[in-house]
Amino acid sequence: DRQINVTEMEIRRALVVHASVHGGTDTPEVLVVMNMIKDLERIGDYNKNIFDMAEEGVSFAGSDYVDSVLAYRDEVSTRIALLGEILSVRDEDRTRAYIQRGDELRREFDDHINDLIHSADPGIMAVPRALLYRFLKRVSAHALNVASAVIMPVDRLDYFDEADDTRG
Template sequence: MFDRLFGRAGRSTLIDAAFRDINEMLDQAEHMLELGLKALLDNRQLEVDLDKLDDVVDEGERMVRRSVLEHLAFNPKQDLVTSLVLVSMVQDAERLGDFARGLPELVPLARHPRQGPFRDELRALAERLKPFFPLTREAISSDDPKKARQLMDAVRALRVDLLAYTSKVAESDLSADMAVVYSGAARSLRRVGAHLSNIASSVVQPYDRIRHGDENAT
């Protein structure tokens, strides 16, 4: 949407800085998710303090908001829609850090190491989620509606399978602690996918339709 509406040549350096900050937030959230999954599914000790990494994501949100405000203060009529979209995108990017940080918080609830078929199935679902980060970055950096729709479709499919997994956990004979851990992790993965889809929707949707399904999907 951005290049097709405004073109790169006419975009301000502040707006470009905001795009870079959002990409860095996605990088950080992706790293946090990887660390969180290792702690949860591989029974590993956390290598770093995820709270500190999340602080970096939060600071990225503040920088984007500051860049947008400074841009609009000097050029209130230039890139107005893009500025609004950036504020929407950065809200979703910030939430990615929150859900990634929350995965290791499930670990103390488990009385035993995570292992067995439910762990393995959740790991497979998480592996499907990981490529969504680079695909989201590619979609917004290249302003590519095809990649954005590909991401949104993949998120919808993964959501269905994560919900089915949660139902399977609920119907199982797992202990209460492990059921809470696995279902909580599945919910976090669903939310990560949803926020990535929201970001990608900014490429294919008009501003009032961002965070909704693609109105041009067949």
């Protein structure tokens, strides 16, 4: 985590130097990259939160919902890898499909969280699941922010942190 933070600062510093030396013509690209770095770092933070839960002894093994949890884990992990491809290829159609599925996932995670809020399950079972769904939702939202750099102008970046009905 510390090394990631140091690397993030080094990249930001290099971008500021680049913008200073080359003038304002690259400013939009510099802003996009800085935004992407912030979101990628936050993805790492949420992944660390998930590992912290495991270190605290949280386990879904043997539960009725383990298959669902594993399926979400696998899908979110696969989508992170796919994000790298999308950024390399910069295919707008693939990006839009990625964003559409990401929005669906975010809504699914919200539904699970809301169900757990109103669940009669004991806290020791409901709270870890709610936290996991929240962390996976945030990982997904930050991945959508990164992907949005392919199709969105600079002033619209980070719009995936907003509710669907406020995006315009």
